Amino acid sequence: MNQFGVLLKKEWRENLRNYKLFWIPAVFILLGIMEPVSNYFLPQILDSVGNLPEGTVLEFPEPEPEQVMAAIMGQYQLLGLLIFVLAYMGTIAGERKSGTATLLYARPLSFSAYFMSKWVMATIIALLSVWLGFLAGYYYTYLLFGSIDFMNLMRFGLTYSFWILLVISIILAASALMPNAGLAAAVSLGIIFISQLVDGLLGTYWPISPLKLPAYAASWFENGLDMSDFWWSVSLTFMLIVLLVVIGILISAKKAASTKV
Amino acid sequence: MEDMAIRSALFYISTKKQFENTAKGDTEMEESKLLLLLLPVLIIQLGLMIFALIDLIKIPVTNGPKWMWGVIIVVVNIIGPILYFVIGRRNY
Amino acid sequence: MSLLEVKELTKSYNGILAVDHVSFTLEERTATALIGPNGSGKTTTISMIAGLLKESEGSIHREFNSGIGFLPQYPQFFPWLSALEFTEMAAQISGVDAKKVRQQSIRTLEFVGLGSAVNKKTGTFSGGMRQRLGLAQAIVHQPKLLLLDEPVSALDPTGRREIMDLLKSLQQDATILYSTHILNDAEEMTDQLLFLKEGKLVEQGSLSEVKSRYAEPLIRLRFDTEQAAALFESRKFWPMQRDRNVIALPISDEGPSMQQVMAVLAKEESGIAGIDKQSASLEEIFLKVAGKK
Numbered sequence: 001m002n003q004f005g006v007l008l009k010k011e012w013r014e015n016l017r018n019y020k021l022f023w024i025p026a027v028f029i030l031l032g033i034m035e036p037v038s039n040y041f042l043p044q045i046l047d048s049v050g051n052l053p054e055g056t057v058l059e060f061p062e063p064e065p066e067q068v069m070a071a072i073m074g075q076y077q078l079l080g081l082l083i084f085v086l087a088y089m090g091t092i093a094g095e096r097k098s099g100t101a102t103l104l105y106a107r108p109l110s111f112s113a114y115f116m117s118k119w120v121m122a123t124i125i126a127l128l129s130v131w132l133g134f135l136a137g138y139y140y141t142y143l144l145f146g147s148i149d150f151m152n153l154m155r156f157g158l159t160y161s162f163w164i165l166l167v168i169s170i171i172l173a174a175s176a177l178m179p180n181a182g183l184a185a186a187v188s189l190g191i192i193f194i195s196q197l198v199d200g201l202l203g204t205y206w207p208i209s210p211l212k213l214p215a216y217a218a219s220w221f222e223n224g225l226d227m228s229d230f231w232w233s234v235s236l237t238f239m240l241i242v243l244l245v246v247i248g249i250l251i252s253a254k255k256a257a258s259t260k261v
Numbered sequence: 262m263e264d265m266a267i268r269s270a271l272f273y274i275s276t277k278k279q280f281e282n283t284a285k286g287d288t289e290m291e292e293s294k295l296l297l298l299l300l301p302v303l304i305i306q307l308g309l310m311i312f313a314l315i316d317l318i319k320i321p322v323t324n325g326p327k328w329m330w331g332v333i334i335v336v337v338n339i340i341g342p343i344l345y346f347v348i349g350r351r352n353y
Numbered sequence: 354m355s356l357l358e359v360k361e362l363t364k365s366y367n368g369i370l371a372v373d374h375v376s377f378t379l380e381e382r383t384a385t386a387l388i389g390p391n392g393s394g395k396t397t398t399i400s401m402i403a404g405l406l407k408e409s410e411g412s413i414h415r416e417f418n419s420g421i422g423f424l425p426q427y428p429q430f431f432p433w434l435s436a437l438e439f440t441e442m443a444a445q446i447s448g449v450d451a452k453k454v455r456q457q458s459i460r461t462l463e464f465v466g467l468g469s470a471v472n473k474k475t476g477t478f479s480g481g482m483r484q485r486l487g488l489a490q491a492i493v494h495q496p497k498l499l500l501l502d503e504p505v506s507a508l509d510p511t512g513r514r515e516i517m518d519l520l521k522s523l524q525q526d527a528t529i530l531y532s533t534h535i536l537n538d539a540e541e542m543t544d545q546l547l548f549l550k551e552g553k554l555v556e557q558g559s560l561s562e563v564k565s566r567y568a569e570p571l572i573r574l575r576f577d578t579e580q581a582a583a584l585f586e587s588r589k590f591w592p593m594q595r596d597r598n599v600i601a602l603p604i605s606d607e608g609p610s611m612q613q614v615m616a617v618l619a620k621e622e623s624g625i626a627g628i629d630k631q632s633a634s635l636e637e638i639f640l641k642v643a644g645k646k
Contacts, residue, residue: 006445010431017433019312023346026305030339033302041295086347099429103490106403106423107446140298257406261396261425261502321476 003110007117015121020087027083028076028129032137035072039063040144065145066221069153072137073160076130077196077214081167085188088122088171090181092252097180099260111253115176119245122168130164131157152220159217159234166210166237167192169244176252210237306339313342316350323349356381356528357402357498361411364397364552371397373552374411377545379498379528384520386539387532389549390643395532396426398549399502402530415498420447422496422527426503428487432476436467436486439475440493447494461493462486465519481512488516492523499523501531505538517541536635548642555642560635567638571631572602572614581624590617598626 015021038045063071092115095101104114134157138148171188178184199211207229216233219225313334317323323330323345330349333341357379364372372394379385387395400406402413403423430439440458449457462471465485470478475486484507491499504520505513513535520529521542533539539546546563548556556563575598576582582598591609594601602614609617611630618625 003446006442010434010442013438014431014433018350019316019346022312023309023342026309027339027343030302030305033305037298037302083343083347099425099427100431102405102425103423103428103430103443103487104446106405106421106425107443108420108448109446136301143298259405260429261400261405 003113004117007113008120011117011121015125020125024083024087024125025129025132028080028133029136031075031079032072032133032135033140035075035137036068036140036144039068039071063145065141065148066152066218068141068145069134069138069148069156070218070221072134073156073214073218076133076160080130080133081192082189084122084126084164084167085171085185085192087125088118088168089175089185089188091118091122091172092175092248093178093184094175094181096255096259101256101259102261105256105259111256112249115172115245115249115252119168119172119248122172123165126164126168127161130161134160148221155220156217159213159220159230162234162237163210163213163217165241166213166244169241169248173244173248173251176248176255179258208232208236210240213237309339309342310334313345317345320350322351324351325349355379356416357530358414358416359402359411360414362398362401362408362413363410364394364401364406365409370552372401372549375549375552375554376411377547377554377557379530380544381528382524382526383544384524384529384531384542385545385547386543387530387547387549388534388536388539388639389532391534393549394552395549396502397552399423399500399530399532402498403500417497420494420496422491422494422499424487424491424499424501424504426506428483428490430475430478430483430486432474435472435474436462436478436489437471439486440489443490444493447496449494457495458489458493461489464492465489466515480507481509484508484512484516488519492527495526497527499527499529499531501529503533504531506533506535513538536639540635548639550643556638563638564635567641572604572611573627573629573631574600574602574614574618574625575627575629576600577624577626585621588621 090097092101095104134153138153141148170191171184174187174191175181175184178187196211199209203209203212207226210233212229212233216225216230314331317327317330317334330345333349334345335341337344355378359378360376362372362375363370375394375398377385387398389395397406401408403421405423434442437458440462441454444454444458445451459468459471462468465488467482467485467489470482475483478486484504488501488504491501501520505516508516517538520531523529524542529542540560543560546556546558546560547554548563556566558566574582574585576585577598579598582595582600586593586595586600591602593603602609604610614628618628
């Protein structure tokens with residue numbers, strides 16, 4: 001078996017045996033379900049907890065199913081990304097710090113196989129979580145609010161998946177660069193959230209940006225998507241992912257000497 | 262499998278229509294429906310808790326005392342097991 | 354034939370020399386002990402030869418293509434892998450033929466005494482078991498050169514004995530470079546001694562060469578009684594020290610030779626019970642070299 005296969009098997013066993021393969025998708029499914037359910041029961045919940053005078057009639061506009069799906073994505077953008085960062089911050093930095101990497105690095109190890117095995121495994125779990133969460137969320141949305149055009153749903157999911165690939169690449173490159181898991185988390189969170197904040201505040205000036213992919217994903221539901229901006233943003237994201245992976249491989253090789261002996 | 266999913270979906274939709282048609286205050290229907298809708302949520306919550314507890318029992322050391330994590334996993338809904346997996350468990 | 358040639362090997366961290374122009378060669382199928390006090394650069398030297406650290410200056414020339422086996426002082430394993438899974442992974446990364454991986458891994462684990470723990474998770478292993486697994490992963494791909502950093506220091510006497518015996522049996526097939534601060538171990542298995550102090554190689558050679566260089570051999574005279582010994586001492590033939598009925602005579606430049614001592618003893622009829630000659634132990638040499646400014 002080639003090194004990539006051997007190392008991917010190791011990553012698979014790790015994620016299986018520390019239950020990441022189960023708990024991360026479970027959390028995404030929960031988030032996906034709770035959004036439509038809580039939306040649906042919001043009037044009743046407010047009714048039962050709020051001390052409203054007799055006879056008050058609260059009018060809530062029932063959300064469109066598309067809005068519910070976009071709201072699920074909103075949950076993933078905050079809690080979901082945080083979970084990915086916390087789950088994979090130490091995947092390289094932690095191995096170096098604890099010294100478990102030493103026995104790998106002292107062998108004729110291909111660092112591209114090493115980094116890619118981690119990238120592929122984290123990507124599989126992240127995409128599995130996001131898609132299972134979307135599907136579970138859509139099932140509930142469909143039951144409670146109605147259906148969404150299937151193609152638009154797929155476009156929505158695929159566009160968001162591209163953004164998730166970028167997030168995973170950022171986390172892994174940070175883990176390769178930083179001396180420990182905590183700093184890797186801080187750097188990833190900083191890049192992911194601060195850049196989004198900046199893009200949100202000033203982003204009207206540049207329609208082409210990887211950071212706009214989540215917004216573009218939701219735009220599939222509204223017919224208001226400039227295809228040229230969209231494809232340029234996707235291409236830019238793709239290039240960034242490749243760049244981050246190459247940087248990650250080079251840095252993990254360069255910093256191999258910092259593993260604890 | 263597919264057939265079952267469609268049928269249960271139809272069931273849900275019909276109950277939803279019924280629910281909308283019935284006069285407000287028919288709380289019995291509301292509660293049973295709520296239960297059905299929340300059942301998967303409860304199952305996943307319970308699953309997370311059980312996975313976390315099994316892992317807690319099997320793992321030799323955690324960050325912080327084991328009993329504390331046991332309490333957190335059981336008492337704090339959803340967040341408890343996640344906190345354990347992210348912070349309590351020594352992953353590296 | 355020399356297997357590995359190290360020339361002027363140097364490692365500096367921010368201008369501080371951890372290893373300072375060290376040169377030596379390793380001959381095929383020999384054991385070399387790297388000794389020296391803590392912080393003398395043993396681990397840094399081994400790490401550079403293992404390829405984990407890049408040397409600042411100097412060169413490491415290898416006369417072989419097949420791999421290196423490396424055992425760090427505190428080997429760390431992925432706790433969720435079993436001993437067999439880990440050893441197989443190690444073998445595969447080192448390029449062992451896929452068909453042979455399973456068999457070779459099991460045989461190696463049996464060799465190091467983990468035959469009954471192959472399917473146990475490494476996270477549950479005791480210190481002794483970790484050291485054995487560390488040795489297993491270092492030899493599973495049958496490397497020509499074995500680099501062992503303090504292979505037995507963390508073990509109890511029984512475990513140390515067993516591992517030392519394993520290492521000695523490995524010497525038939527591999528060249529071994531190991532560091533230790535337990536000098537009895539070094540005395541037991543060494544064709545070449547390398548003595549590091551503050552990053553510099555201060556002594557080098559076979560055990561007997563080093564010993565003879567530092568030897569201040571003693572002649573020990575054992576008398577029948579304490580009185581006889583005291584009497585002999587009072588004659589003040591040469592500088593000597595008495596401990597009860599034993600007198601130690603250092604044979605140095607100003608001291609006597611063995612023949613002179615024998616001649617005096619024959620004349621004196623002094624109730625001698627035994628004579629033996631003793632050279633300095635490695636430990637004495639170690640203390641001497643380590644303490645020398």
